Amino acid sequence: MGFERFGVVSFASETLASDFVTYLDEGKLMATKCTKCGAVSFPPRMQCTSCFSTDIEWFDVGEGKLATYTVVKYGPLGFENDTPYTLALAEFPSGVKVFGRLDKAIAEEDIKIGMALKSSTVKLADDRVSYEFKKV
Numbered sequence: 001m002g003f004e005r006f007g008v009v010s011f012a013s014e015t016l017a018s019d020f021v022t023y024l025d026e027g028k029l030m031a032t033k034c035t036k037c038g039a040v041s042f043p044p045r046m047q048c049t050s051c052f053s054t055d056i057e058w059f060d061v062g063e064g065k066l067a068t069y070t071v072v073k074y075g076p077l078g079f080e081n082d083t084p085y086t087l088a089l090a091e092f093p094s095g096v097k098v099f100g101r102l103d104k105a106i107a108e109e110d111i112k113i114g115m116a117l118k119s120s121t122v123k124l125a126d127d128r129v130s131y132e133f134k135k136v
Helices: 019-025
Strands: 030-034 058-060 062-071 087-089 097-102 116-124 129-136
Touching: 019 030, 019 058, 019 129, 062 097
Parallel strands: 097 129
Antiparallel strands: 030 058, 062 087, 062 116, 087 097, 116 129
């Protein structure tokens, strides 16, 4: 299995970072870190965008904080039946920033900048997988 199992709409069937989906199946949201210069990447990359090294290691993003968010009321093609939903940018202690959805169980009035978040794997139809952020 390759990257085609990630998300609702796949834009690529293969990627060098296809282990990302394997980690999601294990309940882990992973990013990559260059062992040469220390640069972190999400989405994961198998070549450092800073120094171009291929000495990369995977790490679990862990728990983070909400940096910003928006409530989507009119979804783009492929997502129009999911609205409303909340997109968030979460910052993690490693310095990596991850864009993703907030759990729909979090009421809009309870969303606060700086609130603690953790990632959670989401199983989708047709054996697809994604992630979202839950309140800690």
